Amino acid sequence: MIQVSDLTKTYGLRKAIDGLNFEARQGEILGFLGPNGAGKTTTMRILTGYMPPSSGAATIAGFDVVNDSIEVRKRVGYLPETVPLYTDMTVFDYLKFMADLRHLPQASSTVNETLEMVGLLDRADGFIGNLSKGMRQRVGLAQALLHRPEVLILDEPTIGLDPAQIIEVRNVIREVGRERTVLLSTHILPEAQQLCDRILIINKGKIVVEDTPDNLQARLSGAEHAHLKVGSGATGLAEKIAKIKGVKAVNQVEADSLEFDYEPGQDVRPEVARLVIQSNLDLLELRAINLSLEEIFLQLTREESGAAKKVE
Amino acid sequence: MRNIWTIAKRELKQYFTSPVAYIVAFLILLILGIIFVLNMTALNSSPFGYQSAPDVRMVISPLAFLFLLATPALTMRLVAEEVRMGTMELMMTAPVRDHEFIIGKWLGAFLFILALVAVTLVYPFMLNQLITPGIDQMLMLSGYLGVILLAAVFLSIGVSFSAIFGNQIVAFFGTLVFLIIMWWLVGAPANILPSGGEIFSYIDLNSHFYNEFANGIISLGGLVYYLSLTLAGLIIGTTAVEMRRWK
Structure with a gap:
């Protein structure tokens, strides 16, 4: 589903990521693990078409992230680390707007279904600006799930949440990850251990190791x-x-x-x-x-x- | 096309819920109203002070100038706000092309200005009621067309500044200074140079308006000039968004 080969991104002289190679299969939850500044966000931004790589290539569902960027973006649901939301819109209006941009048929009912998935149906008419951090995170997640994407890319989805919210968000991810490919970044190790089928440890822009959580321990x-x-x-x-x-x-x-x-x-x-x-x-x-x-x-x-x- | 409309709709809605837009609209209409009243009073008190019958220029000339001052305030947030809130990342990873994003932003602002222009029609309407045999309808058409074209230019330049700088304050002053230069200073050499000054008066923003549209002349040159400036602003804005990706 996701194919990455020799992906490199340089900012000035610094290599944010350096020759990354990996793949994620359909229905797999791939954990992207590394300290801050390891290149996780950069990799995700390249995969979602936010920025082009300096060299190397990546494809999602067979589409090149640079040349077929729009096709890729149609198939990817992305939750950036900052959880970008229009705080002056209501939850419903925001999701409806995103659904319209994705040309979803029956946008309104899709929005409601998605809100139910993330447990926010009762806050649909509330302004995003008035929501707690955990709820905003769920609105962001709903945005990423609106079009039922084949690939879900989540950048630190549980950061800044309280333990109860973390469990909720993890449950949603586990639920949607059953038939979708999920690429999840985190620096919380037990989270990767619990959620992921495979873990990719990245440090200083390079993959240090790639294996299942169990094998990783043994190996x-x-x-x-x-x-x-x-x-x-x-x-x-x-x-x-x-x-x-x-x-x-x-x-x-x-x-x-x-x-x-x-x-x-x-x-x-x-x-x-x-x-x-x-x-x-x-x-x-x-x-x-x-x-x-x-x-x-x-x-x-x-x-x-x-x-x-x-x-x- | 559909994405442009989706973005424009959201933007237009945003204007109708934002205090800045209301303040701008209120000030424009207020100043225009004061100028109108003053003109009418002057006209009443000295009927021979006017060499010709009052016409739509009484409204559109100040309106064009007010737009020059007001549009930077309307456009400054268009892209800069997205950058500040981080929603730029959302827009740039949604299946929306960069030009659709910029055109949508511009169109939202343009529709707001059109609504504002529609409200100002009340003045020529009153004027038409007050004088016999009424105002010159054709002059009104070309004058309003000129104002609308000018607004299109102002807004597209404003959008591009907002996209280039990604900061509202810088976008506001950048746009204002640029428009002032284009309005007053660029045309100046035309009056000084002994020859070859025509080029300066051609690229000057106000000459096509005051010399052509406001005088009832819909010139092809003026039309092309304003439309290509609008297009140029939108292209520069789109390029600025693309450049953000390479940062």
Whole structure:
């Protein structure tokens, strides 16, 4: 649905995005993850026809975003980060205006249906200027959904919302994302983890990694981690664990607890447990540690900038 | 075409809900009314002071000048407001071509001006009732055509300034200064230069109006001049929107 190849955008000397390559399939929710200034918004603006790329190409539904910009725009629903709204119009008038620009037949009833989708039907006659941030966000979302687009591009759709509103907006996105292609940018990692089928991590204009949330966790950690806590001093235990086949590294955290890495697929935990018992120690705790996406993310983006080496 | 109309409709509606537009309309009509009354009083008190019968020029001459001062206030927000509110991104990613956007904006303002012009018809109507055998109808037609053409030019220049600068204050003063130059200064060399001055009086904004339309002459040259200036303003405005994309 979305095809991006070698997309580059330079502002003066600075490369906002640098040779991006990715694609999004139909019915897929693709998460676009990265720190502020990574190039997420720039990429989205190119895809929606707001600005042309410096080089490279992108197509949406087979249409080139530069040469067939109007065709692309007809098929894309876009919610910019700033949520552009005419604050002096009523919710209904605003959406009706956008529906007319999209030449929708039965514009009025479409507007009402869309308002129902985002739960704003009772505010249809209110002025946008009087709405709360969360409601404005939903008006923006309604605007993007008006024409039931094949592709939905949402730039930080949950930013600035309270937790209840975030859940609401996520539910709407999940709902509409079933049959549509959604490209969603965020810097909230759990959000990407919850919503997206695939995650694309971007930093300094380059894609650092691209995978499903689950794979990302497994792949990036490179090994499985476990935490062990014993009753009293664990002297000498670390050496013994290190000798077990499949264990990659052991790290004494405190006098009575240590962490170890092992090969994925070779669960060494039963053996470790036996070892502890045989050593006449009390086994208090033995649990797997999941590297959270936050840690992966920080690790990746840090590596990229060369600020720190990968932690062993 | 349809998009132009959609945008123009919204813009026109916007004028009828904005205080600025009402103030501008009120001031124009008020000043025009005062001038009209003063003229009529002068006419009444000294019937021999007038060398010819009063005609529509009593209305359209000040009207043209008032439009020059007022249109920058009407056009300054057209694009600049969208830039300020961030809705420019919405317009530029909606399936609307840049020229449709600019023409729609211009048309909205133009329709508002037309409504205003329609209200001023009350003065020639009164004048027509007051004098016998009535005013020169043809002169009125050409005079009003001239005012409308001038307004079209003023508005398209205003739209382009709003699109170029993206800031209301700058757009207002930019348009005003540019119009003043085109109205008074460009034609000046025509009176100074010994020869070749015709070109300056041709590109001067008011000469076609005062020398032709306001005198009952609908000249092809004047028509072409005003229409091409309007077109030029719209093209420059469209280009300014396109340039925004490359920033």
